[in-house]
Amino acid sequence: DTGVSQNPRHKITKRGQNVTFRCDPISEHNRLYWYRQTLGQGPEFLTYFQNEAQLEKSRLLSDRFSAERPKGSFSTLEIQRTEQGDSAMYLCASSLPRNRETQYFGPGTRLLVL
Amino acid sequence: DQQVKQNSPSLSVQEGRISILNCDYTNSMFDYFLWYKKYPAEGPTFLISISSIKDKNEDGRFTVFLNKSAKHLSLHIVPSQPGDSAVYFCAASASGGYNKLIFGAGTRLAVHP
Numbered sequence: 001d002t003g004v005s006q007n008p009r010h011k012i013t014k015r016g017q018n019v020t021f022r023c024d025p026i027s028e029h030n031r032l033y034w035y036r037q038t039l040g041q042g043p044e045f046l047t048y049f050q051n052e053a054q055l056e057k058s059r060l061l062s063d064r065f066s067a068e069r070p071k072g073s074f075s076t077l078e079i080q081r082t083e084q085g086d087s088a089m090y091l092c093a094s095s096l097p098r099n100r101e102t103q104y105f106g107p108g109t110r111l112l113v114l
Numbered sequence: 115d116q117q118v119k120q121n122s123p124s125l126s127v128q129e130g131r132i133s134i135l136n137c138d139y140t141n142s143m144f145d146y147f148l149w150y151k152k153y154p155a156e157g158p159t160f161l162i163s164i165s166s167i168k169d170k171n172e173d174g175r176f177t178v179f180l181n182k183s184a185k186h187l188s189l190h191i192v193p194s195q196p197g198d199s200a201v202y203f204c205a206a207s208a209s210g211g212y213n214k215l216i217f218g219a220g221t222r223l224a225v226h227p
Contacts, residue, residue, distance in 0.1 A: 004157070033214065042118075042203050042217030043158065056212055091157055095213065100146055100165070103215060105157030 002026060004106035006092050012112045013082055020078045021109045025094030032075050033103060034067055035091040036060065043091055049075060050097070082113045117141045118206050120218035127225050133191040135221050137204030140185065144206040148215065149178060149189045152201045161202075162189070194225045 005024045013019050025032050030051050035043035046065070048056040051072035061067075064082075069075040079086055089110050093103040119138045127133045135149075145166040150158035164171040164178045164187070171178050177190045191198055201222050205215040 031213070035215075035217075040123075040219065042120075042205070042219050043215070045214045045216070048212045048214055050212070056214065093157075099209075100163075100207075100213065102148075102160045102163070103213070104160065105150075107155070107157045 004092055004094055004104055006090075006106040006109050008109060009107060010110050010112075012114065014114050015084060016081055018078065018080045019082060019111065020076055021090055021111075023075045023077070023092030023094075023106060025074070025092070026104055028096070029094035029104075030072065030097050031095045031101070031103075032069060033093045033095075034075070034077055035093065037089040037091060037108070038087075046077075079111075082111075084113050087111055087113045116219075117144075118204055118216050118218040120202075120204055120221050122221050123219070124222040124224070127194045127223065129196055129225055129227050130193045133189075133194045133198065133223055133225065135189040135191075135202050135204075135223065137187050137189075137218055138185060139187075139206050141206070141208065141216075142185070143208040144216075145209055146207045146213075147178070147180060147187050148205045148207075149176075150203045150205060150217075151198075152203060152220070158203060191223075194223075196225050196227065199223055199225050 032049040034046040037043045049069040089108045093105045095101040148163040149161040201220045204218040
């Protein structure tokens, strides 16, 4: 299967701990997006990478959040000093660089902060 | 402010009948619209899209209609099948915005025999 993969699929952590999620996009997809989905809502845009460059960040991405895509392939999303409000599904999507290309989503990482 | 709204949280339809899911948007800069389907414990799966230069796009059992003057789009599924039971998200993007998607809250469709 060559779809978008995300690890871990589930993460339970205590408030104040740091967590890191990984996303492996479809190969040759140079666009990579992170979204967050909370219960009863649709996914909300967090940040966008084109190759290794982070070109847009939502105001939802507070100082405790940082995302990287060091070699333009996989990406990591780190949350420092987690809070209960960070509990959500974190989704990664990738697409080809052409305009209006379909974004393909991974299965997500479900985070629960106790 | 919710730029994309799906006002029906749920819809129940009998197998073989038509399912109609609705979506409204407020941002006139949106020019590309998509529908995604989501099963539990999976990521959203792309279904169908439409550009603002069209008012209809069809793919098999799925048709999306766009009414730009009303800022409204709908997804028609006919005939509905039990396997269509899922949460459906409407999404929109604006040109020049790196294609980031703005999603509605979703409509849960249940297709029963």
